[in-house]
Amino acid sequence: MERASPFPTTEYETRLDRTRERMREAELDALFVTDPANMNYLTGYEGWSFYVHQGVLVTLDADPVWIGREMDAKAAEVTTWLPDEHVRSYSDEHVHSPYDLHPADYTAEVVAEFGLDDATVGVEMDAYYYTAWTHQRLAENLPAADLEDATLLVNWIRLKKTDRELELMERAARIAEHGMRAGVETIEAGVRESTAAAAIYEALIEGVEADGGDYPAIAPLMPSGEFTGTPHLSWSDREFEEGDPVIIELAGCKHRYHCPMARTVNVGDPPREMDETAGIVVEGLEAALDAVEPGVTAESIEAAWREVIAEYGIEKESRIGYACGLGYPPDWGEHTASLRPGDTTVLEEDMTFHLIPGIWYDEFGVEISETFRVTNDGAETFAEFPRELL
Structure with a gap:
């Protein structure tokens, strides 16, 4: 039994070839991938099992090996393209073990089985689910191995999307539009924030109609009232009041590919200052989109935004966007290129970014964002939703 994969095996093989090329450049004999998005990217593995230790061992000359909890092995067999003998699992005694067992102990056994116990092995030191204890136990069990940081090796490969990946982001965009409409239509005075979130x-x-949605990597963010100057709040059970500003940031998700979008709503007529701020955000956002084309740098996109807001006496220090696409909790961002000063990443066709140039004050904030792909001559946004204060 196999679950239908969103990609043909040949696409995974191409990703693996590119990964091995980067590994050779970094002089790595093997790579242990623990970021769930990178695991999915290389093998197709899907499952809500990242709360326990798991990973994919990539070597230079054999199929990757999935390593995880025994009860999740069947998920690896049905969602990945790997042969069953390359699905390896540790017993439940290793999970939150009172016996001084750790999944990294079993991982080290698999590494040694492949003759890599004295090799140079890349590990994702800054990945969310690669813990300090994991690293220590791997080092203790593989004393002759050289564990090297390879945190973003696969992430950078993910930066350029294939046609199939772009198609999934397009489908996610339709779901994002549906979610945003539901939020906007539900928000009104007397309605609880939690009702809008639901x-x-x-x-x-x-x-x-064409696609059911997946769970997004980030819960919908929905600060309201005096808290809209705090962009990463979710919701409470307070009721919206007349005059409340509300920021909605969400993402449609299809086969783990995301299309984020943010819009700002006001319950009733917005005050003049908020309306003017929304106009500045839209003007700056559109200037940034107009600056996109292959060959320009990520920082030049932010510079186009900054030039607009400077005309209004506004300064904003935080980045205005980041690469996005395939993701698992807690983030749909790819942790590579950012649209900010100092990022000299050169944009290439089919890179994808979430452009989110919000302006936040103590009293209120405005976010209006777009997810776009770099085309051969500019930027193309995925979603279609009114680009205005709602």
Whole structure:
């Protein structure tokens, strides 16, 4: 039994070839991947099992090996393209073990089985689910191995999307539009924030006629009232009041590919200052989009935004965007290129970014964002939703 994969095996093989090329450049004999998005990218593995230790061992001359909890091995068999003998699992005694057992002990056994116990092995030191204890136990069990940081090796390969990946982001965009409409239509005075969040979640998971949705890597963010100057709040059970500003940031998700989007809503007529701020955000966002083309740098996109807001006496220090696409909790960002000063990443066709140039004050904030791909002559946004204060 196999679950239908969103990609043909040949696409995974191409990704693996590119990964091995980077490994050779970095003089790595093997790579142990623990970022769930990178695991999915290389093998197709899908499952809510990242709360326990798991990973994919990539070597230079053999199929990758999935290593995880015994009860999750069947998920690896049905979602990955790997042969069953390359699905390896540790017993439940290793999970939160009272016996001084750790999944890294078993991982080290697999590494040694492949003759890599004295090799140079790349590990994702800054990945969310690669813990300090994991690293210590690997080092103790593989004393002759050289464990080298390879945190973003696979992430940078993911930066340029294939046609199939772009198609999934397009499908995610339709789901994002559906979720945003549900939120906007639900928000009104007397309605609880949690009720609006429930409507958004229902729409994101229900999806649209052509596609059901997946769970997004980040919960819908929805600061309201005086808290809209704090962009990463979710929701509470307070009721919206007349005059409240509300920021909605969400993402449609299909086969783990995301299309994020943010919009700002006001309950009733917005005050003049907020309306003017929204106009500045849109003007700056569109200037940034107009600056996109292959060959320009990531920082030049931010510079186009900064030039606009400077005309209004506004300064903003934080980045205005980041590479995005395939993701698992807690983030849909790829942790590579950012749209900010100092990032000299050269944009190439089919890179994808979430452009989110918000302006936040103590009293209120405005976010209006777009996810776009770099085309051969500019930027193409994935979603279609009114680019204005709603």
